[in-house]
Amino acid sequence: MTTRPPPRPRPTGPPCSTSRASTPTGPSSASSSSASAPAAEPVGPAGPGAGSVARMAKAPILTPQAEDFPRWYQDAVAKAELADNGPVRGTMVIRPYGWAIWERMQAEVDERIKATGTQNAYFPVLIPESYIEREKAHVEGFSHEFWTVTHGGGKELEEPVVVRPTSETVFGIYMAKWVQSYRDLPLLLNQWANVMRWELRPRLFLRTSEFLWQEGHTAHATEADAAAFAARVLHDVYEDFMVDVLAIPVLTGRKTSRERFPGATNTMTLEAMMRDGKALQMGTSHELGRNFAEAFDIRYLDDNGDQQLCWTTSWGVSTRMVGGLIMTHGDDRGLRLPPRVAPVQVVVLVVRDEQGAGERARLIVEELRAAGVRAELDARVDTSFGRRAVDWELKGVPVRLEVGPRDLANMSLTLVRRDHEGKDTIPLDGVGSRVADLLDDIQASLLHEARLRRDGGTAEVTSLDDAVEAARTGFARIPWSAVGDEGEDRLAEHGVTVRCLQRADGGLPAADDEPDLVAVVARAY
RNA sequence: CGGGAAGUGGCGCAGCUUGGUUAGCGCGCAGCGUUCGGGACGCUGAGGUCGCGGGUUCAAAUCCCGCCUUCCCGACCA
Structure with a gap:
């Protein structure tokens, strides 16, 4: 964390990247590996056991966090097969495993959003430029981030349309249409969508030109009601989700005026500390006052028959949370996913298909699934054991159960949890309930660890x-x-x-x- | 957008300064065999418009120009 380890000669990639002048093969790599082996990051005096010694002898799979955190992040995203860069600068291809994590997030957030009485809808990706210009602070804040479409069907458009950077303006237009009476309020809407903002320095998940999110837009009769709702989303939807599911302790607070969302009267935020000590804004909830109601004429007739302007809010969380998840829990061996977001909670790995290990493993997967655990079978016995173990560690699967002839001889299993070192032997009986309890334990311990680190930092x-x-x-x-x-x-x-x-x-x-x-x-x- | 570095099989790199027949290496990948409880080993093999587009030249991965992309540092942002 204290960045700035003495610039080591070349701690990584001894096998090949060392050569420059001499032959790129044998001799040089032999000498360089013997030179760099002792220098290999002292993974920690804490690193016990025989396993870690063997590991240290090899080149690290990921760039160690202490050496170069951003590099570690990229390595982790690539090796866990979460995402790739898209062909257009700033765009992102989300791979199946990364998408599975996002789907888990969506499901949990969506459930909480609906619990507030909010309904999902969908609004178009293209917004007339004139709409966006209706709220002054809003355009000023966003105009430098617009992607604008000027042509359609090969012809120049009469009015350019903006690819939505956020949708306050379109929602505003339709809210004005749909809200007539105080009986129509509050109007609570949300959409899951992609948005685009011009980005100078994209980074996968953390800052991409196109990203996926959920944006809620609500209209209320009173300022107090709007304020209460924005705060409710902040706490009951976002904070609850981040702490309870992502195991990320967040600070909630109010942005200063310069950090405020363009067009908002109050922006509230959830801030998390990443493992390198930097902050990541994980989500926001805004009170928009009457700014958008004025710009889009969102009015209602109150119970005295008087015209009143609405008070609106907006709030969102995005795929950036995936980046936050990685940087909060990940270690030098890869991701560490809290069980509640983990697409795969337990992998049952067949060490060797002897003594019926393969069949036994299948039964265990079934038992786990019956117990409500998201379990996956790894029966790729033609791939070496170590390779597969490393793969699942990179992907951050919370628990690995190893089934081999040796285990079966003892009617037991080998259990490895991803959140700390060491292996345990557990009895074959009652795996389902035992593992379910263990997952809760891992969930709690990741949160605890993250809290200690944040508070200590x-x-x-x-x-x-x-x-x-x-x-x-x-x-x-x-x-x-x-x-x-x-x-x-x-x-x-x-x-x-x-x-x-x-x-x-x-x-x-x-x-x-x-x-x-x-x-x-x-x-x- | 400003400053720096770089784009060569899927990944990581060499080759470029001093243009010249078949563009190399490691990892990965495929087949076979030996292995198998922490990234296995051997043999055989597949895979490359050298980022894209122009230009110079008898000849361009190599020289020149433009563009695109990536990484690092700054200013803007979920």
């Missing part, structure tokens, strides 16, 4: 200098009164931003100018 400070210093490796909490607008400028000079404002107890402020607020500052993705 957060410093309480009182000066901007100390905040900048602390932000080199983690978060800093500093009285908002010690920062202010000029303070934000100073922090920005060091690549540090105010991630959110909180009350001293971590609660959500009702306004920016509440006394005694605390600013959480950090470097961010």
Whole structure:
């Protein structure tokens, strides 16, 4: 984490990348491997057991996090087969395993959204430019990120259309049409969609030009109702999902005015700490005041027969969460997925198909599935054991059960959990319930570990200098009164931003100018 | 968008400075055999419009121009 290990000669790829002047084969690689073997990252005095010694002798599968975190991230995404870059800059191909994770996320988030009474709908990807221009702050904030379509059917369009960067404007138009009376409120809508924003520096999942998300749009009769709903989504949908399912501890708070969504009167955020100490905004929920209601004439007749403007909100979480999941839990051996999002919770690996191990493994998979566990069989016995073990570790599958002749002779199984070192031997009987309990345990322990790391990486400070210093490796909490607008400028000079404002107890402020607020500052993705 | 680096079989690279018959290597992949409880080994084999488009030349992976893409650093963002 403290980045800046002495620049090692060439810790990775000794097998081939070392050669430059000499022959690229035998001799040089032999000498270089003997030279770099002792230098191989001291994976930790903690790394016990015989297995890790054997592992260290080989080139690491992924670039170690401590050596180059961004590189590690890319390696992890590639080796776990989550995604590839698309052919157009900033676009992303999500591979089946990555998509399976996203599907799990969608299912969990969607369920929580519906629990608020919100209904799903779908709005078009193309938006007339004139719509977007109706809300002044909104255009100003977004115009530099537009992808604009100027031609259709080979002819220039009379009015260019924008590929949606977000859909407040189209929702606004139709909300105005659908809302007539206070009896129509609140109007609670959501859509799952793709959006496009011009990006200067794309990174898979974290920042791509096209990304997938859910965007909720609601209209309310009163400001209080809108504010309450936006906060409800923040906590009951997003925070609950992130903590409970993703095992990612998040800080919730209010954005400063400069970090606010274009067109919003209040932006609330969920911020998580990645393993390199940087912050990632995992989701947002906005109060839009009457800004969009005015721009799109979203009005209703109240119970006195008077015309009133609505109060609207919008909120979203995106595929970026996949990146957050990787960077929160992943280690040098790959992903570590919390069981509740893991597409595969348990892999049952046939070591060798002898003594009926293959058949036994099939039965275990069936038993697990019957117990409600997402279990997968790995019977590729023509691939070496180590190879397969490494594959599943890269993919972050929480539990691996190994079934081989040796286990069957003892009527037992070998169990390996991904969240920490070591193997256990468990009896063959009662695998289903035992594993189900274990998954809960792993879920809890990943959350616990992430919490400890976040709390340990957060410093309480009182000066901007100390905040900048602390932000080199983690978060800093500093009285908002010690920062202010000029303070934000100073922090920005060091690549540090105010991630959110909180009350001293971590609660959500009702306004920016509440006394005694605390600013959480950090470097961010 | 500014600064830096780089695009050569799926991946990682060499070759380019001093253009010249069949463009190499490691990993991966396929077949066979030996193996098998932590990325196995041997043999055989498949796979390349050298990012794209122009130009120079008898001849271009190699030289020149333009574009695209990726990575790192900054400013913008979920």
